[in-house]
Amino acid sequence: MRKLKIGVIGAGARGEGFARELHAGTPRAELFGICDLDADRLKKFVDYCGLKGARTFTDPDRFFASKEMDAVMITTPDFTHRDVAVKALKAGKHIYLEKPMATTAEECRDILRAQKKTGRTAFVGFNMRAVTLYERLKQVVDSGVLGQIVHIEGLEQLSIAHSASFMRRFHRKRQNTGGLLNHKCSHDLDIILWFIGHQHKVKRIACFAGLNVFVPQKAPAKYCHECPADIFAACPYKDQAGFVFPVGGAQPIHHRKRETYGGDLCVYTEDKDTFDNWTLILEWDNGIRGNFNLQMFQSRGLRETRLWGELGTLQFANGALRTTLSRTGDVIEHHIPAASKGGHGGSDPRMIGRFVAAIEGKGPADSGLAEGLAATIVAQKALESALTGKVMSIAPEEYGI
Ligand SMILES: NC(=O)c1ccc[n+]([C@@H]2O[C@H](COP(=O)([O-])OP(=O)(O)OC[C@H]3O[C@@H](n4cnc5c(N)ncnc54)[C@H](O)[C@@H]3O)[C@@H](O)[C@H]2O)c1
Incomplete structure (x- = not known):
């Protein structure tokens, strides 16, 4: 029986776990490809995760138009969830949408309405329930x-x-x-x-x-690389490895968009x-x-x-x-x-399994939207x-x- 082809949109910290899991192959699903708006990030992601042969897209419309792709795991930042999820549903894809469902209740309702209209399987990534x-x-x-x-x-x-x-x-x-x-x-x-x-x-x-x-009053500089050496040496907050892409890496891969992806912006800065x-x-x-x-x-x-x-x-x-x-x-x-x-105390593979079972009609199709x-x-x-x-x-x- 044909395995389901699942794409991942959002080549970041959360996408890493799912992309690796699907690339390794699960009993009923495999990785279709990866989409990210940022070509530089996408290339680093595919190289770092060793996703040989994975198709890559920087245009979500082309990604969602892919006929062979059955479903998509949405691991983009929260403020994109409504638009990306509605677009995916309208393109006929089943969705696994990372938590939080969206940034406001009204955005969540838009996703619920789109799911009701299209009847596609939709999951919210409340993986703690599978711990x-x-x-x-x-x-x-x-x-x-x-x-x-x-x-x-x-x-x-x-x-x-x-x-x-x-x-x-x-x-x-x-x-x-x-x-x-x-x-x-x-x-x-x-x-x-x-x-x-x-x-x-x-x-x-x-x-x-x-x-x-x-608090901003404590900020010695805007970025760690501008921080006086003695303050930097004593600062406990300079290291954030493990919580940004690459999750398995010792330190974040620094990017042009350091304030978006994680970099050395001072934790005390007023820019928040x-x-x-x-x-x-x-x-x-x-x-x-x-x-x-x-x-x-x-x-x-x-x-x-x-x-x-x-x-x-x-x-x-x-x-x-x-x-x-x-x-x-x-x-x-x-x-x-x-x-x-x-990953995540074993909940990630279990959630993928539940998502796939729901798509195949062996579990609830709307898991977590309400x-x-x-x-x-x-x-x-x-x-x-x-x-x-x-x-x-x-x-x-x-x-x-
Ligand atoms: N379930 C969990 O335990 C868990 C853990 C971590 C993160 N998350 C969720 O995962 C989501 C992503 O978080 P992250 O830390 O991986 O972020 P991240 O910044 O590491 O990665 C997000 C990626 O999405 C890309 N992107 C942004 N907008 C896009 C768009 N419109 N189309 C395509 N790509 C786009 C960015 O370029 C970036 O590469 C968040 O919603 C977060 O809440 C869930």
Whole structure:
């Protein structure tokens, strides 16, 4: 049986993993080709990833017009997602669209409308749902062991290098992402909304966020290469390897467009309007409340989750998943299945597998579009709350198209 041919648009950090995976060949799919607007970047990408024989395109229209291509993985920056996704759907391609779905709720709705019209398979890249830990957490939540759920808490903490990468690339500007909460944490918001269940809708949000550490007053120079040697030597933020293309490389390949792709723009420079810490409070229509925190500058990245219910608490912290029962104090340690092989804790190959299965009619065809909209609504309202100091409401109809 013919394998599906899948193209990748966006020859960057995220595209790297998918292009490599597809080029190596999966049981039911193979790489068709790569598209990027920037010819220089495209060439470096194909050479670095060893994608011998891959077709390359710098014109998305020609790329989408390719008859042999069945589907496309969209790994371009957030602000392009709506236009690229709608164009791909209209060209009859199935799409796997990286998170966040788009930068605003209205852009997400445009993608949903295009998917409804074309009937193509559409996935949002919420790969955390394919991480065995979160699958296990969801099972425990749904088992009812906590009784009536009252509160959920999520935390994402970023390492020094990861934090730095968000201060000097396209995502340092809100207009490119819809805000860092949307860009970085639409994953985490999706997981929180998934645990509570999408039949329940968040109806109120309050958010406090700010730039406390990466403030322009501390900038010794605009770029690292202009920085006084002693300050540069002591700066912990000069290294961002691992979070920019090439992900496997020791240091980013520097490009003409250093502020777009990642380079040595000073993390303190005023050329950004992002925040470096976020605290969010949520209330659902069924009375459940929750909070989420994004924090930076730490020795390592981590995520933690806690749920409180009438019958107990469930917590994932320090690598352990455990329930503590309220009435007896008994502690249940939950086994976390080993992560499968591959990028992002094994979730990347699993997501490609689910995408291919959906295209072949063996799984849900619309995986994550409504949820992508919900996560972006929450992130957008959170940003509005942080900027205005107001508690924001979400009307039920805002979750529709
Ligand atoms: N699921 C995850 O865990 C995860 C992780 C990292 C990034 N992402 C997402 O992946 C996307 C890309 O992030 P990245 O870090 O790889 O960015 P990147 O800057 O490394 O790469 C993006 C590439 O897209 C190209 N591009 C820009 N506009 C284009 C267009 N209209 N058509 C074709 N090519 C275009 C750029 O030239 C660049 O090469 C973002 O939306 C990000 O949120 C998801």
